[in-house]
Amino acid sequence: MNFWEFLSSRHQQLLTDAYQHASAVFQCMVVATALGVLIGVVTYRSEWAGNLATVTTSTILTIPSLAMIGLLIPIVGLGVPPTVTALTLYGLLPVVRNAIVGLRGVDPALVDAAKGIGMSRPARLLRVELPLAWPPILTGIRVSTQMLMGIAAIAAYASGPGLGNEIFRGIASLGSKNALNQVLAGTLGIIVLALLFDAAYVLLGRLTIPRGIRA
Amino acid sequence: MPESTSAAATGATIELENLTKRYPGNPQPAVDGVSMEIGAGETVVFVGPSGCGKSTTLKMINRLIEPTGGRIRIGGEDVTDIDPVRLRRKVGYAIQSSGLFPHMTVAQNIGLVPKMVGWPKPRIRSRVEEMLDLVGLDPGEFRDRYPRQLSGGQQQRVGVARALAADPPVLLMDEPFGAVDPITRDHLQDELIRLQHELHKTIVFVTHDFDEAIKLGDRIAVLRERSHIAQFDTPEAILTNPADDFVSGFVGAGAALKRLNLTRVGDVEITDWPTVTVDDPLQHIIDRLRAAGGNEILLLDRRGRPYKWLRRGDLMRAKGSLARAGTLVHDTVTRDGTLRDALEAVLTDNAGRVAVTGRHGRYEGVVDMETLMNSVHELLEADRLDALEHRHDLEEARADRTQSEQEGSGGFGEEGTKA
Numbered sequence: 001m002n003f004w005e006f007l008s009s010r011h012q013q014l015l016t017d018a019y020q021h022a023s024a025v026f027q028c029m030v031v032a033t034a035l036g037v038l039i040g041v042v043t044y045r046s047e048w049a050g051n052l053a054t055v056t057t058s059t060i061l062t063i064p065s066l067a068m069i070g071l072l073i074p075i076v077g078l079g080v081p082p083t084v085t086a087l088t089l090y091g092l093l094p095v096v097r098n099a100i101v102g103l104r105g106v107d108p109a110l111v112d113a114a115k116g117i118g119m120s121r122p123a124r125l126l127r128v129e130l131p132l133a134w135p136p137i138l139t140g141i142r143v144s145t146q147m148l149m150g151i152a153a154i155a156a157y158a159s160g161p162g163l164g165n166e167i168f169r170g171i172a173s174l175g176s177k178n179a180l181n182q183v184l185a186g187t188l189g190i191i192v193l194a195l196l197f198d199a200a201y202v203l204l205g206r207l208t209i210p211r212g213i214r215a
Numbered sequence: 216m217p218e219s220t221s222a223a224a225t226g227a228t229i230e231l232e233n234l235t236k237r238y239p240g241n242p243q244p245a246v247d248g249v250s251m252e253i254g255a256g257e258t259v260v261f262v263g264p265s266g267c268g269k270s271t272t273l274k275m276i277n278r279l280i281e282p283t284g285g286r287i288r289i290g291g292e293d294v295t296d297i298d299p300v301r302l303r304r305k306v307g308y309a310i311q312s313s314g315l316f317p318h319m320t321v322a323q324n325i326g327l328v329p330k331m332v333g334w335p336k337p338r339i340r341s342r343v344e345e346m347l348d349l350v351g352l353d354p355g356e357f358r359d360r361y362p363r364q365l366s367g368g369q370q371q372r373v374g375v376a377r378a379l380a381a382d383p384p385v386l387l388m389d390e391p392f393g394a395v396d397p398i399t400r401d402h403l404q405d406e407l408i409r410l411q412h413e414l415h416k417t418i419v420f421v422t423h424d425f426d427e428a429i430k431l432g433d434r435i436a437v438l439r440e441r442s443h444i445a446q447f448d449t450p451e452a453i454l455t456n457p458a459d460d461f462v463s464g465f466v467g468a469g470a471a472l473k474r475l476n477l478t479r480v481g482d483v484e485i486t487d488w489p490t491v492t493v494d495d496p497l498q499h500i501i502d503r504l505r506a507a508g509g510n511e512i513l514l515l516d517r518r519g520r521p522y523k524w525l526r527r528g529d530l531m532r533a534k535g536s537l538a539r540a541g542t543l544v545h546d547t548v549t550r551d552g553t554l555r556d557a558l559e560a561v562l563t564d565n566a567g568r569v570a571v572t573g574r575h576g577r578y579e580g581v582v583d584m585e586t587l588m589n590s591v592h593e594l595l596e597a598d599r600l601d602a603l604e605h606r607h608d609l610e611e612a613r614a615d616r617t618q619s620e621q622e623g624s625g626g627f628g629e630e631g632t633k634a
Contacts, residue, residue, distance in 0.1 A: 080371070109310065112314070114316075115303070116277060116310070117303065117308055117328050119300070120300045125326075131318045210319070210361075211361060212319065212363060
């Protein structure tokens with residue numbers, strides 16, 4: 001059975017896996033973005049708090065994903081919970097770092113001007129600082145998503161959802177006639193999903209970055 | 216709350232009382248006990264070397280920098296402890312390189328403060344148009360542009376429009392024209408003077424450029440380090456009677472020349488000059504010139520604007536046609552022009568005079584070197600007398616005070632010797 005025959009015979013299963021993969025990454029990204037921006041907003045104005053947030057999140061990233069999921073299994077069990085936890089934690093770093101860099105990069109003269117014309121602290125944050133920091137934050141989200149696409153494959157190790165299942169099944173039955181096809185289908189599926197997400201982010205950028213600051 | 220009156224709010228008084236700013240870890244205060252009263256509708260310029268604390272003092276008025284001591288009163292109300300956000304909505308603020316938000320359009324930038332104080336949308340929209348008109352930008356063309364699509368001067372205009380949008384009685388300007396080229400700066404200064412004639416806001420303006428201070432200020436506060444007031448007076452008084460070496464150093468060379476900037480052509484004597492129009496026949500022109508007894512006559516065009524200077528010799532050589540005779544008038548001044556402009560024109564003119572024009576460029580008279588010299592002498596003499604009188608008053612007041620003090624202490628002394 002060649003690769004194309006494999007695809008057509010298993011497309012139902014592959015589509016389900018791909019959908020679950022994308023959905024897991026998407027939902028974790030939403031949570032990671034909300035958390036990451038929140039952490040950025042809370043910490044960016046203090047030198048040490050900002051650095052602490054960046055260092056903590058990058059430390060998390062250095063933990064091998066397989067080890068992380070393995071460590072999470074005794075705590076949260078098998079299946080979806082360790083997947084979501086791990087993905088969200090990994091997704092935090094680029095968002096937190098870019099949020100802090102972006103918010104700190106807003107021209108102090110503009111913040112001064114905003115204060116000077118009588119904007120309250122929340123108004124300043126929502127109407128001036130976050131919109132101006134949005135392009136770097138969006139870049140962080142993009143980088144995070146690419147990364148999570150790959151990491152999500154490992155989730156299958158903890159019986160999580162997604163295309164990782166194809167890859168793991170293939171690796172487990174190496175030597176059998178469909179093993180290579182399975183690994184290939186899983187890997188290519190992830191690449192295609194990553195490209196689709198990236199295209200979606202380009203579109204999102206077009207829609208959400210104001211024309212006045214678009215590069 | 217939307218305001219019910221549409222009439223523009225005019226200025227409010229500002230009183231600073233012993234305003235002080237100390238930064239932790241620094242034994243010297245950055246601003247040391249500034250006290251000052253600024254009248255409603257007055258333009259006061261803080262001028263001083265960089266680092267003298269003039270900007271810090273300004274930012275304490277809207278409490279962008281919280282004072283560590285002293286009081287601020289605006290329009291009689293003590294604002295030292297009120298909510299700073301509420302205070303700043305009553306005080307317009309314009310800064311160097313405009314401070315426009317790059318992610319908002321011109322209209323959104325200007326409408327920001329009215330929107331925050333809760334004006335209804337149609338009112339904000341009409342206000343934006345009104346403000347753009349006021350600062351000399353066409354609303355249709357500029358409303359939907361982003362700041363980066365504007366030139367530096369245009370951005371600065373929008374910055375001023377934004378500061379004035381919610382009609383605050385007080386306007387603070389922190390070196391607003393510091394980042395634009397000299398020609399644009401000159402335009403913006405003229406524009407601000409015109410605006411102030413219409414609006415009568417109370418303006419506090421910070422600059423390190425003394426010429427800008429002279430041009431804009433009703434009164435100028437010359438500040439030295441730690442915002443100590445070296446002199447707080449009218450531009451005329453500072454130019455003719457600087458309080459000390461620091462002030463005269465800051466005024467710089469050419470105080471008499473700078474004085475010329477403060478007097479308008481309309482304030483000096485404008486002499487009449489024989490004129491004829493281009494439609495007059497040549498013989499008539501020659502008769503006029505002979506009757507006037509001078510050597511030169513001014514030819515006006517059909518709309519009464521100065522056109523050519525004609526000398527006796529030109530007329531002799533004209534041979535029936537004036538098309539090539541005489542010298543074209545290349546420079547005129549208006550009654551609103553400064554004496555400096557007039558002097559400039561007189562110096563570049565080879566015969567040492569310049570025509571003064573009124574509405575639509577129509578001829579009104581002539582100013583020559585002699586008139587200028589006489590006026591300047593009179594001005595300087597008057598300034599000197601004023602200054603002397605002022606000094607005399609001060610000394611008298613001081614003498615009174617010391618006398619009463621001496622009498623008081625003398626009394627105690629006598630009792631002491633008796634005991």
